[in-house]
Amino acid sequence: MHRRTLLAAGAAALAQPLRAHAAAHDNWPTQPVRLIVPFSAGGPTDIPARLFADELSQSLPQRIVVENRTGAGVVVGSEVVAKAPKDGNTLLYNTIAHSVLKPLFPRLNFDPVADFQPVALVGVIPMVITVNKDFPVRTLPELAALLKKHPGKYDYASSGNGGALHLASELFLRAAGAKANHVPYRGVAPAMPDVLNGTIPIIIDVATTALPYVQRGETRALAVMSSKRIATIPDVPTTAEAGFPGLEAYTWHMVLAPAGTPMPLVQQVNAAFNRVAAMPSVQQKLADLAMDLRSDSTPESATAFLRNEAAKWEGIIRDAGIKVD
Incomplete structure (x- = not known):
């Protein structure tokens, strides 16, 4: 005692x-x-x-x-x-x-x-807008322009219906005045093989899971949905720097x-x-x-x-x- x-x-x-x-x-x-x-x-x-x-x-x-x-x-x-x-x-x-x-x-x-x-x-933790490494866009304005030019032609992946990735994607599409098809998966892990092989060209992902693919050159990051850049990918602009002020999404x-x-x-x-x-x-x-x-x-x-x-x-x-x- x-x-x-x-x-x-x-x-x-x-x-x-x-x-x-x-x-x-x-x-x-x-x-x-x-x-x-x-x-x-x-x-x-x-x-x-x-x-x-x-x-x-x-x-x-x-x-x-x-x-x-x-x-x-x-x-x-x-x-x-x-x-x-x-x-x-x-x-x-x-x-x-x-x-x-x-x-x-x-x-x-x-x-x-x-x-x-x-x-x-x-x-x-900010979201990162990424695309398949061979997808023919290198900037966020280019992605927005392509999706506006071909509404509904391209797909984007998410970790599930109504999840953070789905919501962030819809937030971007609304800001861009564009349309794309939502393809929900049961988590990020099953979605990434299709993003990497180009079946699904676009995914907006949480930086935690997006960064390893970006750093290995397996996906291309177009913008960070944050008010400041991420130190480990310093060359990737924020959405505001890419021409979309106020477009921020975090988990x-x-x-x-x-x-x-x-x-x-x-x-x-x-x-x-x-x-x-x-x-x-x-x-x-x-x-x-x-x-x-x-x-x-x-x-x-x-x-x-x-x-x-x-x-x-x-x-x-x-x-x-x-x-x-």
Whole structure:
């Protein structure tokens, strides 16, 4: 018992710098915190979630335990958090998928906006517009012109209907005033062989998975859908530099709590995640994912970001008539 008491005291001492106000000390959860990840273990969302959980567990009074709850896209895992007690013991680590739940799944048992309190925007990963290496375009304006000249002639691949790649592609087509045929696959991995052999000439992909193909010369990157270039492919312009200002698309990682979680606790969790996001060692470990970590996020800025994303993608889903089975 004495040894456990000493260990608990040591953990509390390590956590002290993370607490913004002395009065908030008692607000930290008294049980291990469940960080629900609505994606499979080992994937590009699970990896950073576990990295954050490991770092936080070393300095907070309670351990952060990642729990993968998959099913119906991200619906199952999100519902777990929406209906969890408002005590900070259950958090959600979700992506852009959270912002499109409402228009894609209108019969949800929870509200993706009203039932959640955004805690921190952890980071963003831009999309990259790529084509087969032999496709006869070398710039984004050339691609837009070709698709406008031959509406419906060319196909583009995505990782699935209503997913981030599909939405980003429709966003580009709307900006370009062009048309192309959507060919959904069950993930990026089965789509890439057809992109590489030229059967499907176009794919807009998350930088995490797009970069290896671009760097090996197997696909050609036309633009990064971000406000700044990616350091590992510095010659690839942003969409704004390529003549499409405002055309930005990311997948992003965000921590959310059940709505109604006390704000002092929300702010405390926010400070903890921001501290980890600012660590050079964490930034280095996530460099391969091309994630732009955000260490200055606030609950207010995360809330505004989520609402903007939800409005943006709801319009794309409606205009493109996107539905999921």
